[in-house]
Amino acid sequence: MSDKDKLTYWQLRAVRNEQKSHDQANRKVDTITRAYVRSQNYLTDQVNGIYQRYFGNGQYTADQIADILNTTISPSELVTLNALTKNMTDAQSKKQVKDYLSAMAAKGRITQLEELKAKAYISVKQAASVEIGQSTDLYTKVIQDAWNQANAEGIIGDVTQDVHLYEKGYVPELNKADKTIKIVNPETGKTITTVKALPDKAITSFKQLSGDYVKQALDQHYLGKNYSQRIWHNTDQLATRLDELFTAQAMSGMTEHDMSLAIEKEFNTGIFNAKRLIRTEANYFHNQTKLDGWKAHNVKEYQLVAVLDNRTSTICRNIDGRVFKVSEAKVGVNLAPMHPNCRTTAIAYYAGSPYTGTRTANNPNTGETFQLQQGKTYQDWEEIINNHK
Known part of the structure; x- marks a missing residue:
């Protein structure tokens, strides 16, 4: 495929937007990680308290420990x-904890062991609550x-016959008030031309x-579950593993x-699952929403762009x-995410587009950036960096 067949400006913009989404996810990961660590520290303190109060430095048999853990606590x-x-x-998450504690209260007699397991369950659900809040905000x-x-992208596709955009040249600005696109020279700030944009017929307002x-x-369910259900599932599994300890x-x-150390290991697994989930789901929402937007603008094809x-x-x-047909898009087959932690993104594709230019690439061997022709793919980039070590 020749260079002129590539959407230079929007290809670069798509990669940058995906990177922005990825960076936002990483910031949320930091907050979620801190929530898991707080829960881990709380539970560790509770367990250490039992060790110090009952076990000390002595060696106890399983039967002796069972007797201690089977003692009754105050209601x-x-x-x-x-x-x-x-x-x-x-x-x-709050309802799940309330239901858990209600089932405990109904038993009448509550043991030290049951209280400890309840604290493990609650600590995990506290982390889950933070994870859901942060994830919802990000998505x-x-x-x-x-x-x-x-x-x-859809609007640009409507006006490609009238306007040529170049990587080092002009920048489009959408005026929602009069539904026009103004092409501006970023160096001079002067308007090159103004073209009429087609109205959005599918979803007409940001409010909607x-x-x-x-x-x-x-x-929406991705592989059988929505993101909240995945978080509840992951944290339920974490609670089960702690229960077994x-x-x-x-x-x-x-x-x-x-x-x-055992508690820390289980929470580290929970943190890993949370990181993988939020990055993968962010990619899913990014590409799935673009797919819906293209359908609204009658975009026929899209192209996948890897980092x-x-x-x-x-x-x-x-x-x-x-390049794939919008009508045949399927997540995991020809639309990202292709796998967990996927960073590939999609852009609208227009055959014979006049957009030209280059694609910024990194050389991990030298730490330098260079320009790769738009007609080149990942394999071409790999060959170049292997020849310039």
């Missing part, structure tokens, strides 16, 4: 446990940004997008330090630059 302790849900912002922004980008559309998008047999073979670095998967290396 008033449930009030303390209920108070831990006070700051939970996710209604479903809402990603959806809105992707929709605006898809609209711009930020309400009904976003809610519907967030409720707190048995007389397991604790009889662990020192206080051993138990702290040019050594972290790119084999799948995405091989699919970089390929």
